[in-house]
Amino acid sequence: MMRNPTKIIGIIAALSAVIFYACSKYQDPPKADPVNNGRHYCNDSRAINYNWGFPGTPDNDTCVYPVDSMLGAWVFTDSVFLPNGNLQQVQTRNLNFTSTEDTILTHMAVAGWCPGAPVYVTIDKSGLARVDSVFAGGQLLCTTTDTVRGTFLKKTDRADTLDIDLSVSGTGGATRHKGMALRQ
Numbered sequence: 001m002m003r004n005p006t007k008i009i010g011i012i013a014a015l016s017a018v019i020f021y022a023c024s025k026y027q028d029p030p031k032a033d034p035v036n037n038g039r040h041y042c043n044d045s046r047a048i049n050y051n052w053g054f055p056g057t058p059d060n061d062t063c064v065y066p067v068d069s070m071l072g073a074w075v076f077t078d079s080v081f082l083p084n085g086n087l088q089q090v091q092t093r094n095l096n097f098t099s100t101e102d103t104i105l106t107h108m109a110v111a112g113w114c115p116g117a118p119v120y121v122t123i124d125k126s127g128l129a130r131v132d133s134v135f136a137g138g139q140l141l142c143t144t145t146d147t148v149r150g151t152f153l154k155k156t157d158r159a160d161t162l163d164i165d166l167s168v169s170g171t172g173g174a175t176r177h178k179g180m181a182l183r184q
């Protein structure tokens with residue numbers, strides 16, 4: 001019995017195609033181009049949001065710097081404590097935070113504590129601003145004998161609040177100023 005050569009060639013061709021397709025290398029499906037997906041990210045290592053949203057298009061207009069979180073006017077409810085822990089008074093202070101330089105984006109001046117004498121602070125990426133110490137006791141404050149030290153803390157979970165804890169020493173004695181400031 002003779003077999004039809006056309007059938008045999010067809011079967012061999014079909015088997016060859018199946019084997020060739022089954023043995024070809026797998027390729028991942030194409031991925032979306034991150035440049036064209038509309039996401040932008042900050043590419044400045046000084047920023048709080050450095051590389052958030054990566055991959056995407058680098059766009060430093062989206063950067064948020066440490067000073068940005070505190071800039072502006074704040075109303076501080078200041079509880080003043082004596083060294084023995086007794087509450088001396090509660091007062092309200094209007095504080096204004098301004099940036100003092102353009103290169104590092106971490107230095108600020110806090111006006112409103114003393115007339116004409118700002119308190120200078122340095123803020124880090126976590127939102128903690130420390131009073132810059134000029135002398136061993138802290139930074140000069142309202143007079144040539146008063147010094148201040150302490151912190152201003154801007155927590156990320158509370159966008160419009162600032163925790164303040166300062167110690168003031170001078171000829172009139174020592175006091176501690178603690179409280180919360182609200183953004184205006």
